[in-house]
Amino acid sequence: MADHVLVRILGPVELAVNGRSLDVGPRQRQAVLAALAVDAGTPVSIDALAERVWGDDAPDAPRSAIYAHIARLRRALGVSADVRTVQLGLSRHGAGYRLDVDRRVVDLHRFRWLIETSRHAEDSADRILMLREALDLWRGEPLPVLGGEWAARTRAGIQSQYIGASAAWAAEELRLANPEPVVDRLTQLAGSHPLAEPLVALLMRALCAVGRTAEALRCYADTREQLADRLGAEPGPELRELHVAILRGELGEAPGGLAPAREPSLGPEPRQLPADLSRFTGRARELVRVSEWFAADRPDGAATVLAIHGPAGVGKSALAIHAAHRLSRRYPDGQLYLDLRGSSLDLPPLEPAEGLARLLRALGVPAPSVPAQADEAAVMFRSVVAAKRLLLVLDNAVEATQVRPLLPGVPDCATLVTSRRALVGLGDIGQVHLGPLSVAEGVRLLGRWIDDDRLSAEPEAAAAIARRCEGLPVALSAAGARLSARPAWPLAELAGRLRDPDRRLDNLEFDGVGVRASLAACWQQLTLSADPTERAAADAFTLLASAGVAEFDNASAGVAEFDNASAGVAEFDNVSAARLLQRPVAVAERLLERLVDARLLESALPGRYRMGGLLGLYARERLVDRHGYGVEKGQTGARLPAGDPLAAADTVGVWAGRGGALWDI
Structure with missing residues (x-):
């Protein structure tokens, strides 16, 4: 008779033959077996084994320990190999080892095989x-002898599959x-996973079907409380x-008083959208544009993609999240959210491979099954979502190459x-440019x-605050939060502080939110860029701002049309900028266009540029912080040496302040 x-x-790591558990050995030897199983x-390298078994707590000689455990495991596996109908052993492959066994002999792989096979069963009884059988293989927490990040990721993926199979x-x-x-x-599973809403819904339906309606309602209340907390x-x-x-007694006419349950996915449907903003204001025209784009018929096979772009602090993320909540009913299979970290100071932009891994894990793909290469992961992602109706929000993208692999193909x-x-x-996607709020909308946001x-007691002061915030929701929110935290302040007090250029940015910061934090990522991307033209553009930005904020005489500085009433808003042309930067017009325009791309300048007409007052103040601070040069009112401006070092040597020399000091980047 063949051995089983x-x-x-x-659950607990075991090697069983004909229902009898064999002694594998101590905990670390069990961990080696589990890591291979x-x-x-498939071969697993010795280094990977050591990382799986010990994580960051590896012994001084992990390879020697691995060799010792492998030798003893071979002896233990040899007991089952006495019966030739079963192949079970350990073999060396290159720099690693392989557990030689039919994968369905491992409960995890049989569990996954049963789930996959059930999807194709035509009969409900066979599927059940x-x-x-798959669920009965579950005996507790998977891989309990393994610690570290790899084990945690793997466990989470297996548990997600278990929840999906249970549903x-x-x-x-x-x-x-x-x-x-x-x-x-x-009852027990939903209690352990109270945020798995599909499980809770199924449990509520089952409780109602057996006449326990009060418990079903209690189940909903508990879940709602857990989600809120x-x-x-x-x-x-x-x-x-x-x-x-349930409250209305409208569960339907199906057997047992149940409406037919919707076919569940093998993992809980993702509901990843951040909470909608209760203070969202304006943007009616843009919301109509978004809604119309997603409601329109697409050519066969064309992706449904819309990009919202605009300067820092203008409220792009808020609009996307608000619009996504309004659209969510159209996409019943879930909503995915991914921050691509294009506006992060502390973390680098998210690589496509990592972004795809996060999306796939959210859709129930076990972490070990996610390909490491971005192109392979992109193919898997498109396959997983091919039959779904999902809404995906990709927030804070840096460039198209970061986004393209993350797009569904349907x-x-x-x-x-x-x-x-x-x-x-x-390519051919929808585009929405997001500009500042109007003064009236800014006042409503303050409200x-x-x-x-x-607000109604000081309408003029409220309008003055909105104008000084230049219609940027991030600035208006910081101003509003400051006023909310200081209920005794008259609005005129804050309006007066914002009139002072030296105090304006300080008063538009609150609890880490404000203009400085919003602009910092734009500035950092230029100054740390490997492209010398972008680094040169960063220095040109500070020089233009030093001229604008100091309100230089137009004739002497070469910068035209400073609007004093608009608190330092500067408008100039490419010729004036070239004269200030002491560069040829073509070179100066190249730098200015890089600043427009980075949203640190605006260009309403060809060859014409505008720098807002808040941008100018921020750039002035960067000039002082980075190079130690003050910019005082009445100075005659910053000067560059003659010539074109950018074109000649791929560097830029910048002069600032009266001393005319030079630095290269």
Whole structure:
């Protein structure tokens, strides 16, 4: 008779032959077996084994320890190999080892095989049997002897599969009017995973079917409380609608008093959108544009993508998230959110491979199954979402090459992208340019922070604050938060502080939010760029601002049309800028256009440029911080040496202050 061998890692690590557990050895030897079993049939390098077994706590000689454990494991596996009908052993492959076994002998791989096979079963009864067998393999926390980051990621992926399989099984049982086993299994599972809304919905349906309606309502209340405490969010639309249906007694005419359950995915449907902003104001025209773009018919196979671009602090992320919440009902299979970190000071922009890994894990793909290469991961992502209706929000993108691999390949999935630059490299997609709020909208946004009586008592001061904030929601929010935290301040006090250029930016910062923090990433990307032209543009930015903020005489400085009433807003042409920078017009224009691309200048007409007052103040601070030069009112301006070092030597020499000091980058 053939031996029945099973390597168990879905719970305590065991090697069982004919139901009898063999002694594998101490905890670390069990860990080596588990680390190999996860990739049964595939070589695992010794370094990877050491990382899986010990994480950051590896012993002084991890290779020697691995060799010793492998030798003892071979002896233990030899016991089962006495019966020749089963192949089970360890073999050396290059710089690693392989567990030689039929993958379905490992409970994890049999678990996954049963789930995958159940998807193709035509009969509900067969599907239930396969899913039930898969769930019965679960004996507790997977890989309990392994620690470290790899084990945590792997465990999370397996647990996500278990939750998805439980939901799929429960839906089939309920479809066949068999709620009792669903109540028994899901009561404990939903209690352990209170944020898994599909599980909670199935449990509520099962409880109602067995006449325990009060418990179903209590289940909803507990889940809502957990979501609020942990995520600051409300339950999703499916759970809310089910709750209302239970209260109204409208569960439908299906067997057992249940409406047919929607076919679940193998993982909880992702609901990753950040909470909508309660103080969102304006943008009616842009919201109509977004809605119309996603409602329009697409040519066969065309992706549904819209990009929102605009300067720092103008509210691109807020608009995208607000619009995504309004669109979410059109995409019942979930909403994904990914911060691409294009506006982060502390972290580099997210690489496409890491972004794809995060999206795939959110969709239930186990971490070990996610390809490391971006192109392979992109193919898997497009395959996973091919039959879904998903909404994807890609926030704070840097450039088109970062976004392109993350786009679904089907029109039924929609993507909203935000970036400071227009992502023309993505081809024929929708584009929405986001500009500042009007003064009236800015006043309304202030009114979201303070009470109406206070706002209506000083309408002129409120309008002055909105103008000094230049319509930027980030500045208006900081100003509103400051006023909210100082209820005794008259609005005229803040308006007066904002009139003073030396105090304006300080008074537009609150709790880490403000103009400086918003502009810092733009500045950093230029100053740290490997492109010398971008570094040169950063220095040109500070020189133009030093001229503008100091309100130099137009004839002597070569910069025209400073609007004193607009607090330092500077308008100039390429010829004036070239004269200030002491560069040929073509070179100066190249630097100016880089600044326009980085949203540190505006260009309303060819050859004409504008620098807002807040930008000018920020650039002036950067000039002082970076090079130690003051810019005082009445100075005659910054001067560059003659010649064109950018074109001649790929560097730029910048002179600042009266001393005319030179630095190269």
